[in-house]
C-alpha cells in the first residue's frame with residue numbers, strides 16, 4: 001500500500017475472498033463447506049449456533065441469521081469484527097493480504113520451490129482457484145500475516161507451569177478468549193524466517209474427554225516447521241543445539257539460558273525438519289537430543305541420532321528416570337546434565 005493510505009474499496013473487495021478473511025482470523029476450521037456455501041458460528045456476535053453464519057463463496061458475501069440479522073461483504077465483516085470504519089477495514093485487509101490490484105495474478109506457488117520464505121504474503125487473486133489441501137501437502141506453510149491480539153499473558157496456567165514473565169513475553173504466549181482457539185493457551189509458531197505460520201492452542205490443564213490437548217489451525221503441517229529454530233539459529237554455536245519434543249520443553253530450556261534449543265512438536269524428526277536443522281548447523285557442530293524418557297522418545301532419539309550423526313556430533317541425552325521430560329528438571333539440574341553431555 002502506498003503511504004498515502006489511498007484505498008480502493010472495490011479493488012479490495014474483488015481481490016480478497018471471505019474465505020481468506022476467515023482463514024486470516026483462524027476461523028476457517030469452524031466452518032462447514034457445502035457446495036457454494038460455508039456455514040459456521042457467527043464470529044461477529046460470537047454465537048455458538050454452527051449454522052447461523054453463512055457465506056456464499058460465488059457472491060463473496062455473508063449473512064448472520066442470528067443476533068446480527070444482517071450480512072455484507074468482507075469490508076462489512078472486518079469493520080464489524082474489529083469495530084472500525086469501513087475505510088479502516090479496507091486498509092487493514094490491504095495490509096494483511098497486500099493484494100496486487102494492477103498486476104496479473106502471480107504464478108501459483110510451486111510445491112517444489114525451495115524452502116526460502118517468500119517476501120510478503122502471497123496474494124491470491126479471486127480468479128485463481130484455491131489449491132486443494134492435497135496440492136499443499138508438500139509446500140511450505142503460508143505465513144499467517146497477522147498476530148492474535150488481546151491474549152491474556154497473565155493466565156494462571158502460564159505462571160502455574162513455572163514459566164517466567166520473560167519467557168511468556170518472548171514466546172508471545174497467552175490465553176485466547178475468542179475465535180478458533182477459544183479457551184486455549186496459544187503458542188505462536190514461526191517459520192525459520194520468524195514469520196508466524198500457525199498457532200498451537202493448548203488446553204490449560206487436563207482437557208475434557210474428546211477434547212484434544214493441542215489444537216492447530218486447519219491445514220497447518222507441523223512436520224514442515226521446527227519450533228524456535230528462528231531464535232536458536234541466532235545463538236552462537238559455541239553451545240550445542242538441543243533438540244526437544246514440546247513447546248514447553250523448549251521454552252523451559254530457553255528460560256534457563258540454554259537458548260540454542262528447538263522443538264520437534266513431537267517425538268519424530270520429519271525429513272523437512274531434518275533439512276531445516278541441517279541448514280542451520282555449522283562446521284563441527286554439536287547436537288544434544290533430549291526427547292522424553294518414554295517409548296516414543298527413545299524411538300525418536302535413535303532415529304534423530306542416526307540421521308543427524310553424519311552432519312554433527314550428536315549426543316543422546318538420557319533422563320535419570322522413566323517418564324521424565326525437560327520440564328521436570330530444574331535449571332541447575334539441566335545445566336549440569338547438559339554440561340556433562342557435551
Ligand SMILES: [Zn+2]
Pocket residue numbers: 042043044045046047064065066067068069
Ligand atoms: Zn451474528
